[in-house]
Amino acid sequence: MAEIKIEKKKPIWPWIILVLVILALLYFLVFADDDDDMDDMDDVTTEQVEEETAWDDENDTTTxxxxxxxxxxxxxxxxxxxxxxxxxxxxxxxxxxxxxxxxxxxxxxxxxxxxxxxxxxxxxxxxxxxxxxxxxxxxxxxxxxxxxxxxxxxxxxxxxxxxxxxxxxxxxxxxxxxxxxxxxxxxxxxxxxxxxxxxxxxxxxxxxxxxxxxxxxx
Incomplete structure:
Protein backbone atom coordinates (compact mmCIF):
# COMPACT_ATOMS: atom_id res chain seq x y z
CA MET A 1 0.00 0.00 0.00
CA ALA A 2 1.45 3.40 -1.12
CA GLU A 3 2.31 5.91 1.63
CA ILE A 4 0.37 9.17 1.45
CA LYS A 5 2.50 12.24 2.28
CA ILE A 6 0.74 15.01 4.16
CA GLU A 7 2.28 18.53 3.81
CA LYS A 8 2.11 20.71 6.87
CA LYS A 9 0.55 24.14 6.40
CA LYS A 10 3.03 27.02 6.66
CA PRO A 11 2.32 29.25 9.68
CA ILE A 12 0.57 32.60 8.98
CA TRP A 13 1.97 34.59 11.91
CA PRO A 14 5.25 35.60 10.14
CA TRP A 15 3.15 37.35 7.48
CA ILE A 16 1.05 39.03 10.12
CA ILE A 17 4.18 40.33 11.81
CA LEU A 18 5.55 41.57 8.47
CA VAL A 19 2.32 43.46 7.74
CA LEU A 20 2.36 45.03 11.20
CA VAL A 21 5.97 46.11 10.74
CA ILE A 22 5.17 47.69 7.37
CA LEU A 23 2.16 49.52 8.85
CA ALA A 24 4.30 50.74 11.75
CA LEU A 25 6.91 52.07 9.33
CA LEU A 26 4.25 53.85 7.25
CA TYR A 27 2.71 55.34 10.38
CA PHE A 28 6.09 56.58 11.56
CA LEU A 29 6.98 58.12 8.20
CA VAL A 30 3.64 59.89 7.79
CA PHE A 31 3.31 61.28 11.30
CA ALA A 32 6.99 62.07 11.65
CA ASP A 33 6.69 64.39 8.61
CA ASP A 34 3.64 66.04 10.15
CA ASP A 35 5.51 66.61 13.40
CA ASP A 36 8.45 68.15 11.52
CA ASP A 37 6.08 70.48 9.68
CA MET A 38 4.46 71.52 12.94
CA ASP A 39 7.86 72.11 14.52
CA ASP A 40 8.88 74.25 11.55
CA MET A 41 5.68 76.27 11.85
CA ASP A 42 6.27 76.70 15.58
CA ASP A 43 9.83 77.85 14.92
CA VAL A 44 8.63 80.38 12.32
CA THR A 45 5.94 81.66 14.67
CA THR A 46 8.43 81.94 17.52
CA GLU A 47 10.88 83.84 15.33
CA GLN A 48 8.15 86.23 14.20
CA VAL A 49 7.08 86.89 17.78
CA GLU A 50 10.67 87.44 18.85
CA GLU A 51 11.30 89.81 15.94
CA GLU A 52 8.15 91.79 16.72
CA THR A 53 9.08 91.95 20.39
CA ALA A 54 12.56 93.16 19.56
CA TRP A 55 11.10 95.80 17.24
CA ASP A 56 8.74 96.99 19.96
CA ASP A 57 11.56 97.15 22.49
CA GLU A 58 13.79 99.12 20.16
CA ASN A 59 11.05 101.63 19.45
CA ASP A 60 9.90 101.94 23.02
CA THR A 61 11.88 105.14 23.53
CA THR A 62 9.68 108.18 23.04
CA THR A 63 11.20 110.74 20.70
Missing part, protein backbone atom coordinates in the same frame (compact mmCIF):
# COMPACT_ATOMS: atom_id res chain seq x y z
CA UNK A 64 10.09 114.09 19.44
CA UNK A 65 8.58 112.32 16.35
CA UNK A 66 6.23 110.32 18.58
CA UNK A 67 5.16 113.35 20.58
CA UNK A 68 4.84 115.76 17.66
CA UNK A 69 2.17 113.57 16.03
CA UNK A 70 0.05 112.94 19.10
CA UNK A 71 -1.47 116.41 19.19
CA UNK A 72 -3.57 116.24 16.02
CA UNK A 73 -4.79 112.63 16.15
CA UNK A 74 -8.05 113.67 17.87
CA UNK A 75 -11.47 113.66 16.28
CA UNK A 76 -11.16 117.18 14.95
CA UNK A 77 -8.42 119.66 14.16
CA UNK A 78 -10.02 122.15 16.55
CA UNK A 79 -9.80 119.76 19.47
CA UNK A 80 -6.25 118.83 18.50
CA UNK A 81 -5.21 122.45 18.27
CA UNK A 82 -6.74 123.28 21.65
CA UNK A 83 -5.10 120.24 23.29
CA UNK A 84 -1.69 120.99 21.79
CA UNK A 85 -1.76 124.65 22.80
CA UNK A 86 -2.95 123.76 26.30
CA UNK A 87 -0.14 121.22 26.60
CA UNK A 88 2.46 123.82 25.67
CA UNK A 89 1.04 126.46 28.01
CA UNK A 90 1.00 124.02 30.90
CA UNK A 91 4.54 122.89 30.29
CA UNK A 92 6.22 126.29 30.04
CA UNK A 93 4.34 127.53 33.10
CA UNK A 94 6.86 125.74 35.36
CA UNK A 95 10.21 127.45 34.78
CA UNK A 96 11.89 125.52 37.58
CA UNK A 97 12.20 122.52 35.25
CA UNK A 98 15.10 124.04 33.30
CA UNK A 99 18.14 121.98 34.32
CA UNK A 100 21.69 121.38 33.32
CA UNK A 101 20.70 118.59 30.93
CA UNK A 102 18.54 121.04 28.93
CA UNK A 103 15.64 118.59 29.08
CA UNK A 104 13.18 121.37 29.86
CA UNK A 105 14.25 123.55 26.92
CA UNK A 106 14.21 120.66 24.48
CA UNK A 107 10.79 119.53 25.66
CA UNK A 108 9.45 123.09 25.51
CA UNK A 109 10.59 123.42 21.90
CA UNK A 110 8.84 120.15 21.03
CA UNK A 111 5.64 121.25 22.76
CA UNK A 112 5.79 124.61 20.96
CA UNK A 113 6.33 122.84 17.67
CA UNK A 114 3.30 120.62 18.31
CA UNK A 115 1.12 123.60 19.20
CA UNK A 116 2.12 125.61 16.13
CA UNK A 117 1.66 122.61 13.85
CA UNK A 118 -1.81 121.95 15.27
CA UNK A 119 -2.84 125.58 14.76
CA UNK A 120 -1.55 125.43 11.19
CA UNK A 121 -3.61 122.29 10.61
CA UNK A 122 -6.70 124.19 11.74
CA UNK A 123 -5.92 126.82 9.12
CA UNK A 124 -5.10 124.22 6.44
CA UNK A 125 -1.75 125.96 6.23
CA UNK A 126 1.25 123.90 5.09
CA UNK A 127 4.32 124.49 7.26
CA UNK A 128 5.97 121.11 6.72
CA UNK A 129 9.15 122.57 5.22
CA UNK A 130 9.55 125.01 8.11
CA UNK A 131 8.99 122.28 10.68
CA UNK A 132 11.55 120.03 9.03
CA UNK A 133 14.18 122.69 9.64
CA UNK A 134 13.09 123.07 13.28
CA UNK A 135 13.23 119.30 13.72
CA UNK A 136 16.88 119.28 12.72
CA UNK A 137 17.67 121.84 15.41
CA UNK A 138 15.82 119.84 18.06
CA UNK A 139 17.64 116.66 17.08
CA UNK A 140 20.98 118.39 17.66
CA UNK A 141 20.00 118.97 21.28
CA UNK A 142 18.81 115.37 21.70
CA UNK A 143 22.04 113.91 20.30
CA UNK A 144 24.29 115.78 22.73
CA UNK A 145 22.42 117.07 25.83
CA UNK A 146 25.61 118.51 27.34
CA UNK A 147 26.86 120.48 24.34
CA UNK A 148 27.81 124.10 25.03
CA UNK A 149 26.35 125.19 21.69
CA UNK A 150 22.74 124.62 22.75
CA UNK A 151 21.97 128.31 23.10
CA UNK A 152 22.80 128.85 19.45
CA UNK A 153 20.63 125.88 18.46
CA UNK A 154 17.75 127.10 20.64
CA UNK A 155 18.02 130.52 19.08
CA UNK A 156 17.94 129.01 15.59
CA UNK A 157 14.87 126.89 16.36
CA UNK A 158 13.16 129.82 18.12
CA UNK A 159 13.66 132.17 15.19
CA UNK A 160 12.30 129.59 12.75
CA UNK A 161 9.21 129.03 14.90
CA UNK A 162 8.72 132.78 15.31
CA UNK A 163 8.81 133.17 11.53
CA UNK A 164 6.16 130.47 11.16
CA UNK A 165 3.95 132.26 13.67
CA UNK A 166 4.41 135.46 11.67
CA UNK A 167 3.28 133.76 8.46
CA UNK A 168 0.19 132.39 10.20
CA UNK A 169 -0.52 135.77 11.78
CA UNK A 170 -0.38 137.56 8.45
CA UNK A 171 -2.76 135.07 6.90
CA UNK A 172 -5.44 134.93 9.60
CA UNK A 173 -4.60 137.13 12.61
CA UNK A 174 -3.82 140.67 11.39
CA UNK A 175 -4.35 142.17 14.85
CA UNK A 176 -1.50 140.14 16.36
CA UNK A 177 1.35 141.64 14.36
CA UNK A 178 2.87 143.39 17.40
CA UNK A 179 2.55 140.28 19.55
CA UNK A 180 4.35 138.17 16.96
CA UNK A 181 7.04 140.80 16.65
CA UNK A 182 7.72 140.44 20.37
CA UNK A 183 8.21 136.69 19.86
CA UNK A 184 10.71 137.37 17.09
CA UNK A 185 12.55 139.91 19.22
CA UNK A 186 12.73 137.51 22.16
CA UNK A 187 14.18 134.79 19.94
CA UNK A 188 16.73 137.18 18.42
CA UNK A 189 17.86 138.31 21.87
CA UNK A 190 18.97 134.80 22.81
CA UNK A 191 22.78 134.90 22.69
CA UNK A 192 24.22 131.94 20.86
CA UNK A 193 27.64 132.31 22.48
CA UNK A 194 26.30 132.25 26.05
CA UNK A 195 25.46 129.04 27.89
CA UNK A 196 21.76 128.27 28.20
CA UNK A 197 21.61 128.32 31.99
CA UNK A 198 23.24 131.75 32.06
CA UNK A 199 20.35 133.24 30.07
CA UNK A 200 17.40 131.33 31.43
CA UNK A 201 15.33 134.49 31.72
CA UNK A 202 15.73 135.38 28.05
CA UNK A 203 14.93 131.87 26.86
CA UNK A 204 11.89 131.75 29.14
CA UNK A 205 10.82 135.13 27.78
CA UNK A 206 10.78 133.66 24.28
CA UNK A 207 8.64 130.73 25.43
CA UNK A 208 6.29 133.13 27.28
CA UNK A 209 5.88 135.43 24.27
CA UNK A 210 5.11 132.46 22.04
CA UNK A 211 2.60 131.19 24.59
CA UNK A 212 0.90 134.59 24.62
CA UNK A 213 0.49 134.56 20.82
CA UNK A 214 -0.84 131.00 20.75
CA UNK A 215 -3.26 131.83 23.55
CA UNK A 216 -4.61 134.77 21.53
CA UNK A 217 -4.86 132.65 18.37
CA UNK A 218 -6.97 130.05 20.17
Missing amino acids: WDDESEDAWDDESDTLAGTAAVSGYLAYVADKSKMGVDHEYTNKALMELMKAIQAKANEMNYDISADMQAVKQDIQKIEKDPTALSHANTIKSAGQKLANVLEKMQKQKYPDLSQDVQEVKTAASNIQGSVQTLEQKDQINKFFDEAADVLRKMS
